[in-house]
Amino acid sequence: MxxxxxxxxxxxxxxxxxxxxxxxxxxxxxxxxxxxxIVEFRGFERFIRGRLLWEVPVIVQRLCGICPVSHHLAAAKAMDQIVGVDELPPTAEKMRRLMHYGQVMQSHVLHFFHLAAPDLLFGFGAPADRRNIFEVLRQEPELGRRAILMRKFGQEIIEATAGKKVHGTGAIPGGINRNLSLETRDGFLARIDEMQDWALDAVALARDYTMSHATLVDSFAAFPSSYMSLVRGGDGALDLYHGNLRALDASGSTIFDQLDYTRYMDVLVEDVRPWSYMKFPYIRDIGAQTGWYRVGPLARMNTVGFIDTPLANAARTELLAGDGEGLNHAILGNHWARMVEVLHCVEKIRELLHDPDLQGTDLKATGERRQSGIGVIEAPRGNLIHHYEVDENDQVTYCNLIVSTTHNNEGLNRAVRDVAVKQLSGQAQIxxxxxxxxxxxxxxxxxxxxxxxxxxxxxxxxxxxxxxxxxxxxxxxxxx
Amino acid sequence: MLLIGYGNPGRGDDGLGQALAARIEAACLPGVQVLADYQLTVDHAPPVAAADRVVFADALMKSDAPFEFDPVTARDTGDLTSHSLRPGAVLSLAETLFGATPRAWVLGITGTGFGEVKEGLSPDALGNLDRAEGFIRKWIVNTA
Structure with a gap:
């Protein structure tokens, strides 16, 4: 034996x-x-204690060099509550939204074209020396050029709204510290048609890949789960910046809906396991064994009722069409979902650029000081929760973060096991x-x-x- | 000419590249474009492709010299394993996507303190930054 x-x-x-x-x-x-x-630990939630509240939206971006805007905005939303602001001036909220759509757009484009494309174009088992972005670019140089220019567009949106492409300072407790000049707006508008055309092409590329590999997509680490995301208050539309929490079970039935996200601790529990630094959240009412859930682009396609931009909504309808009334559980469907969200972001960016509120000068609101604040946003990778308490000296005394990848921890582990069983079991040679x-x-x-x-x-x-x-x-x- | 200074100023001496970029930008040298960033990414391919000469300024670990200055060429070997790239990979993208082959160098400035999450350069790093700045300013003028 x-x-x-x-x-x-x-x-x-x-x-x-x-x-x-x-x-x-x-x-x-x-x-x-x-x-x-997960083999590294830094303890950012400890590190942030003692920092002043106005510093937090800037400092938390040190968590990450690739989607710092998500942390910037989630922290700013939490600090809005602490400075007593429940409603931002229109210019502030729209500038933040513009920043976020630029962020989601550039992040999804980089992942799809540069990180995932080698696997999708050449096959999961292709020789390792072919599975890289340079081989993709040699075969599809126009694809590569578009990817860079789309990402550049998103980065420039971030720079215009946050002040810098990485680790900007635009969002401040209670508002924003700049508006958008007409000259800058016109520069973006001059390119928005091209961005939309390319986003439509990207959706078609992801759709065609998924449909032409239906057997693989339907069987590759595809398993049912619950899903959670923010949805827009009232109508349940996709809203990446703000809304209430909705969770659905694997059959699409509601677990909770339109839940004020400041009550996240009522419904979520973070479990700890000794072999990983990453926690395992689950839905309290269902329990640790079966209460795990997933977040992210595909989760959002499943949870939202519709998308309020026409092209992306049509693309979402097509994405879910193969699954009848049910949810889409195929993790490779995430790539298609990301491109639907890129298209949505481009449509929302266009909508905002035509909104004169972006040139407004009422940038900040004030209110009555509070002790704690919770900010939640839909980051490119999924739901992101920032929770802080601040003392009378404006210093942070408590910080809890639940990032998208932590929400997905159980799903990631199940995906690893599913593929390992199918690929490695009984093989004489690995x-x-x-x-x-x-x-x-x-x-x-x-x-x-x-x-x-x-x-x-x-x-x-x-x-x-x-x-x-x-x-x-x-x-x-x-x-x- | 393009100078890209990169690194994380929140990790002590890892901010040397951005610190040099700030000094060169403040000097307003004619014909010199300066960029500063946390890491090299695909975003840098277009500006690199548009330049005739490129200097990548980064922090250097474990060197006896205050700084090192070496040519670099386009190559694929720095696989895109994450979101950041090496200088050779950025040059390769510029060549593959835009057909541009600028001459390029890496200016590595030696630091000693990288472990802590803190802003500000160590005294040793500041001294090395002074010497690297002096060198690159002369080099820019002499090779213009």
């Missing part, structure tokens, strides 16, 4: 942060256990292509392990293979 084995993939590549996958094979070569481990299938499943979530563990840096992934006695049989470090 053969010895049981353990496979370890470390670091995972084309994701952000550091992660490790371990796979235990039993004596018959069947997958016994597969886990995604190939690099097989292991990449596991990374593809992780990448579909576009996880930011840096944010999830509140650690700085890149996130290469490591995979290790162990025997039943705990001996390391094989390891792969994919940091390049």
């Amino acid at each position: 053969a010895e049981p084995r353990l496979i370890e993939i470390s670091p995972v590549t084309r994701v952000e942060g550091h992660g490790k996958v371990t796979i235990h094979l039993d004596a018959e070569g069947q997958v016994d256990e597969a886990r995604l481990h 190939t690099e292509g097989m292991l990449n299938h596991i990374e593809v499943a992780i990448r579909a979530y576009d996880p930011c392990l840096s944010c999830a563990t509140h650690a700085l840096g890149q996130m290469p992934l490591q995979v290790e293979l162990y025997d039943a006695g705990g001996g390391l049989l094989d390891a792969r470090n994919t940091s390049g």
Whole structure:
């Protein structure tokens, strides 16, 4: 009888942060256990204590170099509450929204074209030296050029609204510190038609890939789950900046709806497991075993009632059409969902650019000081919660963050196990292509392990293979 | 000519690249465009493609010299494993996407304090920054 084995993939590549996958094979070569481990810890929630409230929206961006705007805005929304502001001046809210749509657009474009495209174009098991962005660019240079220019457009929106492309200062407690000049607005408007055309092409590309690989998409780490996101207050439309919480179970039935997000602790619990620095949230009423849920672009497509921009709404309808009345549970559908959201962002950016409120001068509101504040936003990777308490000296005394990748922790681990069982069980030899299938499943979530563990840096992934006695049989470090 | 200074000023001496960029920008040298960022990304391919010469200024770890200045060429070997790129990869993108092949160099400025989450350069790093700034300003003038 053969010895049981353990496979370890470390670091995972084309994701952000550091992660490790371990796979235990039993004596018959069947997958016994597969886990995604988060191996870094920084303790940002401790680090932020003692900081002054007005600093927080700027400092929290240190969590992340790739979607700092999400942290900037979630923290600013929390600080709005602390300074007693429940409603921003229209110019402030619209400038923040413009910033956020630019952020989501550029983040999704980078992930789809530069991080996921090598797998989608060349196949999950293609030789490793082909699965990179440079090979994509050699074969599809126009695609690569568009991706860079779309991302550049989103980055420039961020710069115009936040002051800088990375770690800007635009959102302040109670408002915004700038408006948009007509000259800058006209510069964006001159390019918006092109952006919309390219976004439509990107949706078509993702749709065609999904439909032409239907068997793969429907079986690759596709399993039912609950989903949660913000939805717009009242009508339940997609709203990436603000709204109330909605959670649906795998059949589409409501778990909770239009819940004020300041009550998130009433419905969510963060569980801890000894082998990972990343927590495991679940829905309190359902319990730790089955109360896990997923967030992100595909989750949003499932939870919202509709999208309030016509082109993206039509694209969402098509995305969900194959699933009848049910939800879409195929994680590879996230790529299509991201492109639908890019199109939505472009439509919303156009709408905002035509709004004269962006040139308004009433930038900040004031109110009666409060002790605590909670800000929630739909970041590119999913729901993001910032929760602070501040003392009478304006210093932070408490901070709790639940980032998108943490919400998705259980889903990520189940995806790893699902693919490991299908790819590795009973195989006499473990190939690099097989292991990449596991990374593809992780990448579909576009996880930011840096944010999830509140650690700085890149996130290469490591995979290790162990025997039943705990001996390391094989390891792969994919940091390049 | 384009100078890109990059690194994280929130991690001590990792901010050396951005610190040099700030000094060169403040000097308003004719014909010199300056960019500062946290990391190199695909976004830098278009400005790199538009330049005839590019200097990538970054913090350098574990060197006995105050700074090092070496040519760099386009290459793919720095795979896009995350969201950040190496200088050779940015040059490769500029060549592949825009057909541009600017001459390029990496200016690595030696730092000593990278571990803590804090802003500000160490005394050693500040001294090395002074020497690197002096060198690159002469180099810009002499090679214009």
